[in-house]
Amino acid sequence: MSDALDHFLMGVGGAKAQLSSPHIDALRDRAVAAFKATGLPTARTEAWKFTSAAPLIKANAAPVVTSADPETLPANALAVDCPTVVLVDGAISETLSTLDNLPKGLTVRSASAGDAGLGDLLPLEGFPFAALNTASFRDAVMIEVAAGQTVETPVHIVSLSTHAKVPQISHPRICIKVGKGAIAAVAESHIGEGGVSFANVAVEVDVADDAVLTHVKLQDESRDGFHTAMTASKVGEKATYENVVIQMGASLARNEIRHTIAGSHSESRLLGAYLGDGDQHLDNTTFVDHAVADTELDEVYKGVLAGKARGVFQGKILVRPDSQRTDGNQMSRALLLSDKAEANLKPELEIYADDVKCSHGATVGELEEDQLFYLQARGLSRPAARALLVDAFVMEIVDRISSTSLREAMADAVRAHFARMFK
């Protein structure tokens, strides 16, 4: 096991050579220690009960040290006309990024030009891949929205894993700070060129008091690739945080969100959909900490699983003793389109306050035969009827994206995916 740990840490030296500051160096040292202390997930690790990390470890991926920018990007990133920062194997590409006309109040920079706040929210101890990212990231995208600014145009981060002739690992890193009273939208697209590339992502999101952030993520890595991601977010008083994750790529993916509700009268929405076929394994693990009173959470995750795909949703909600009048709702639903597809849904509520309204529900089912027949009786072929029902099931998530341009782009991405899946 220590061999595997050492192998994973091979990139730390190279990363230090590319990005270093007293703050970042100290952060990396802490991360290396946390990674070693935590170790890699095993079959006995409760948080990884339904997802085996074995393929991630067996891949024996080598750290990306340098990579050339491709001339063009694969076409499957979200199609949004907005400022875009492109990460190639975790390093910011000057040539592919388009950041010339940033709207007023929006700053996008490399961590080499200022790293304040980086690492403040991301947990390290107990989270080996978040620690590994922190030890090994080659650069970080720092996005800041100035207090009081309304930035209507979204900012888009495209994270590309280049074609891997031999298995390779990179550590894209993003840090988003939305100032007091600001309004903004951020999108992430995670895509790959093919081969066994392992993107190990970490994202920090700080939504200050009275601010509103719409945060959308498309995970459409190449089908041999791996994707692990940790998003650590915090929402302040009277603020709104909307996180929407659509996972459809990679052979094995785990998107983990740790969200802290730190301000009263705030609203948090965690929405997601995972669309798996073939032998994909798509994991969504969320943890929401209601740390103060008078807050709202609306969490909905939906899965569509065909072929031999397996979907996992683990959603834990913690309501601390003083977090009275918490209004928390969680719903997870999975639709199995084949006999061999599988879903593991694990809702978990841990409530210590007595005056709360919390609900959760989890269902796994198939398409309803009477709905299929009704559509067939109106002339739709059975595949067309299935496609229409699945589309409706997933679009209930996509339709809730607050930003119009991101909603439309995500709908296009999902429909393009379905067109391949149902052809």
Place this chain on the structure above:
Amino acid sequence: MPLIEIKNLHARIEDDGKEILKGIDLTIEPGEVHAIMGPNGSGKSTLSYVLSGRDGYEITEGSVMFDGVDLLEMEPDERSRAGLFLAFQYPVEIPGVTNSTFLREAVNARRKGQGEKEVDALQFVKMMREKTKKLGMSDEMLKRAVNFGFSGGEKKRNEILQMAVLEPKFAILDETDSGLDIDALKIVSDGVNSLRDPSRSMLVITHYQRLLNYIVPDKVHVMADGKIQRTGGKELAEELEASGYADYQEDAA
């Protein structure tokens, strides 16, 4: 040539093997409206499901020719595209799919099946405006999810709207009157009557004579115990209203 010709049709429930249809013979000419009346459990709804191709029934004997082709060989969607329409007794709710998307998919599925060009969004809106206006309906229901949260009357009106849009050769109205108050019944019947056409046949299935005051049939069949027991003109419906189904049910027992 008859539009629909059912001969000695026997069908049983796949799960338990119980025979429901025990030899149905029924011929409908183009433009005719026939009514099937009968007590609960007589097999009326089973007949509508078997004709529309629902899973769960096994045809053990007999044949159904529709416009010269073997209906029983076709999938439910092929039957629909060939011009058969079932107005459901219990229209199905489909949350997340708007009525408008649903109808456009249905129209285009049929057009594609007939080798015609699909309608674009603009043409479709125009088409729907005409149809809803003709039926005296509001086009507001197009924006709502299919039958989701609709009242009983709205659901049945939605069935008639679909029928108007799909312009079938043969429509089966399965207990279209169930759960309707008199006003809703009148609206639905007016809709059906406006769709009567020399080239369109209908089979109206009902328990009560009431509906046939509004949709006046050319022929009335009494069904009981999986068979057509008697056939007559519209006066047969009135006779049944007075005497009930007791005679036929005794027969069945």
